[in-house]
Amino acid sequence: MSTTTAPSPIRLRLRPGVRKLVLLLHIMSAGAWLGLDVAMAVAIFTGLNTDDPQLAAALFQALETITVLPLLTTGIVCLITGLFLGWGSKYGVVRYWWVLIKLILNLILTALVLVALRSGVQAVGAFGAVLAQDPTATADLQGIIYPPIVSPTALTIAMILAVFKPWSRIRKPRPH
Ligand code: HEM
Structure with a gap:
């Protein structure tokens, strides 16, 4: 009994050099994405824990710049290159x-940047501006600890799945 591969709805023919280039972009975007997450975690946890209000104010005000657009860019590049690699x-x-x-993780994380992270870092940035003027100002910023935990996790x-490629196919190949 032989088996055949189930036909794919979309199949691209990428020349080996092009495929390697797309793979390189994919890995670079994934690495940059994780790096941005680390920078976000350092900025947030240092800002929350430092005794220096000026340092906290500067980190909080920089947060939107180092997260929203860069994270969206790396997420979208990773998504598009990943789709090409798959097809x-x-x-x-x-x-x-x-x-x-x-794919699901990539879509959720990218959407979360727009629907949750953006408003969160804008609020923290606004508090940073207040803190720069008034070092005694306080605010409840606990909600901002979740993005730098959820996203790198x-x-x-996703990285482990990419490297180990575990589990089988979603549907078994049809017997012929
Ligand atoms: C969630 C973010 C993602 C991360 C962190 C990620 C990471 C990686 C990494 C590190 C590799 C290289 C693995 C290796 O060469 O052994 C890889 C390969 C791959 N990724 Fe992703 N990826 C992500 C999203 C996606 C998406 C959304 C797709 C497709 C819809 C995708 C499809 C692929 C495919 C097909 C390969 C294998 C390429 C090949 O060797 O031919 N990835 N990914």
């Missing part, structure tokens, strides 16, 4: 669990 290889986009889960899961 241009045997892996497909919805053929293997490890690719599909990465999800990205680490």
